[in-house]
Amino acid sequence: xxxxxKLVSNTRIYLDARALLDEILDIMPNFPRxxxxxxxxxxQDLGIxxxxxxxxxxxxxxxxxxxxxxxxxxxxxxxxxxxxAGERQWIKGMGRHAHIIELMDAIxxxxxxxxxxxxxxxxxxxxxxxxx
Numbered sequence: 253x254x255x256x257x258k259l260v261s262n263t264r265i266y267l268d269a270r271a272l273l274d275e276i277l278d279i280m281p282n283f284p285r286x287x288x289x290x291x292x293x294x295x296q297d298l299g300i301x302x303x304x305x306x307x308x309x310x311x312x313x314x315x316x317x318x319x320x321x322x323x324x325x326x327x328x329x330x331x332x333x334x335x336x337a338g339e340r341q342w343i344k345g346m347g348r349h350a351h352i353i354e355l356m357d358a359i360x361x362x363x364x365x366x367x368x369x370x371x372x373x374x375x376x377x378x379x380x381x382x383x384x
Contacts, residue, residue: 260310265362269306272355273299275348279337282344291333298330302359309366320367327363331356 260266276299280292302323309319334352343349 266306268359269302283342298326301326317370
């Protein structure tokens with residue numbers, strides 16, 4: 253199991269999710285007090301959850317698709333909260349919000365490609381992607 257975790261921690265999606273968690277930890281102190289321990293803590297929990305779900309998807313091959321779906325659900329929630337934080341200007345620093353958006357775009361593309369490759373292999377019927 254140690255080797256699997258070592259492999260997981262070198263994957264692009266894991267590294268990007270880790271970088272996103274670092275960004276979340278860095279921006280949280282700038283959140284208004286009224287939201288720091290609700291929205292900020294939820295974002296932190298979701299960021300940690302993404303890393304856990306990636307590791308679970310790599311290590312639990314029979315249930316990989318399930319873990320990817322859980323990952324994507326948490327990721328969509330985190331994207332919404334990040335969008336709110338950006339709109340309310342809680343994210344301070346030149347280019348930080350843009351960098352976070354780029355990271356999230358990369359993570360979204362990687363998880364979607366991974367899930368699609370899994371469903372194509374299994375012949376699972378796919379729902380059409382919604383237009384953003």
